Amino acid sequence: MPRKSTFHGGLPVNILGIAGSPRAGGNTEVLLAELLAGAAEVGAETEAVHLRTCAIHPCTGCERCRKDLTCTRFYDSMHLLYPKIEAADGLIAGSPTYNYNITPEMKAFIDRLYPYYRFSDERPGPWSTYFAGQGKQALVFSVAEQDDPEERGFAIEAMQRPLEALGFEVTETVHEGGYFPKGAVVRDPALRKRAREAGRRFARRLR
Ligand SMILES: Cc1cc2nc3c(=O)[nH]c(=O)nc-3n(C[C@H](O)[C@H](O)[C@H](O)COP(=O)(O)O)c2cc1C
Numbered sequence: 001m002p003r004k005s006t007f008h009g010g011l012p013v014n015i016l017g018i019a020g021s022p023r024a025g026g027n028t029e030v031l032l033a034e035l036l037a038g039a040a041e042v043g044a045e046t047e048a049v050h051l052r053t054c055a056i057h058p059c060t061g062c063e064r065c066r067k068d069l070t071c072t073r074f075y076d077s078m079h080l081l082y083p084k085i086e087a088a089d090g091l092i093a094g095s096p097t098y099n100y101n102i103t104p105e106m107k108a109f110i111d112r113l114y115p116y117y118r119f120s121d122e123r124p125g126p127w128s129t130y131f132a133g134q135g136k137q138a139l140v141f142s143v144a145e146q147d148d149p150e151e152r153g154f155a156i157e158a159m160q161r162p163l164e165a166l167g168f169e170v171t172e173t174v175h176e177g178g179y180f181p182k183g184a185v186v187r188d189p190a191l192r193k194r195a196r197e198a199g200r201r202f203a204r205r206l207r
Pocket of ligand 1: 021022023027029096098099100143144146151153177179182
């Protein structure tokens with residue numbers, strides 16, 4: 001039996017994977033599965049969430065969360081995800097590149113992390129976040145059709161910057177181009193191997 005890596009209290013590290021593609025079994029989901037498989041190989045406990053199976057209402061900016069410290073505007077799938085995000089040592093977030101950007105599913109998920117901000121009464125003013133100082137880490141990845149970085153756009157930045165603002169240290173980013181049809185990633189064992197290695201590296205950094 002492989003030796004489990006341990007984290008504080010002898011518990012295995014806990015990694016939550018979030019896939020933002022609306023396409024079932026698409027390239028993002030295959031890559032997420034490989035990343036999490038790599039992490040599991042070195043003893044992490046992993047879970048994959050496919051946002052296409054969730055009902056997540058876009059944030060409306062009602063600002064009730066400033067007082068309530070959670071979303072009391074919508075009682076949707078985010079309330080199943082909030083405890084998982086809080087319990088995770090590491091977050092892996094992946095979206096296909098859509099029009100240089102992330103998908104609406106991933107954008108809604110990120111916007112609904114707004115209750116974790118801790119704003120002062122002054123607006124604009126100083127702010128912090130619930131996750132600040134917790135040592136949480138993230139890996140963000142995107143799959144795109146195009147090889148040219150210009151045409152792949154800013155999907156990575158669209159996930160990395162908000163997660164960093166929320167207090168996650170983004171330790172690795174992966175933007176893979178050259179994959180258009182569903183299943184293109186399945187047919188590329190070299191990419192899948194690289195993803196597994198990235199998953200192992202990510203989990204080891206969390207120890
Ligand atoms: C609406 C839409 C917009 C897209 N925009 C881009 C783009 O701006 N740049 C790019 O390289 N690929 C783009 N693509 C291609 C996808 O990123 C590519 O097919 C990816 O592998 C899909 O991942 P999935 O199978 O996980 O859904 C787009 C695809 C769709 C459907």
